[in-house]
Amino acid sequence: MTDSTKLxxxxxxxxTQLEQTISRMPQHLMAEDGxxxxxxxxxxxHQTQLARIKNVLRKHQDHERRKRELETQNRKNNPKH
Numbered sequence: 001m002t003d004s005t006k007l008x009x010x011x012x013x014x015x016t017q018l019e020q021t022i023s024r025m026p027q028h029l030m031a032e033d034g035x036x037x038x039x040x041x042x043x044x045x046h047q048t049q050l051a052r053i054k055n056v057l058r059k060h061q062d063h064e065r066r067k068r069e070l071e072t073q074n075r076k077n078n079p080k081h
Contacts, residue, residue: 002061008054015050019043 022039 004057008050008057011050012047015043015047 019040022036022043025036
């Protein structure tokens with residue numbers, strides 16, 4: 001697991017904990033000024049951004065893996081004389 005992957009997992013866990021904390025807060029306190037909805041929207045926005053980052057990281061890792069595979073294949077196909 002790379003450092004980037006670890007950071008993404010940590011942020012996902014934190015966002016999940018925030019979501020759970022908000023859902024456990026007394027509704028009469030949170031409903032009065034709309035804080036729960038606002039916080040929920042912010043968390044959802046962060047989760048969306050995190051999903052995008054995770055997708056970019058996966059694509060980058062796939063690209064790097066394919067690049068290494070091609071380099072290995074090229075070395076096998078073109079031995080030095």
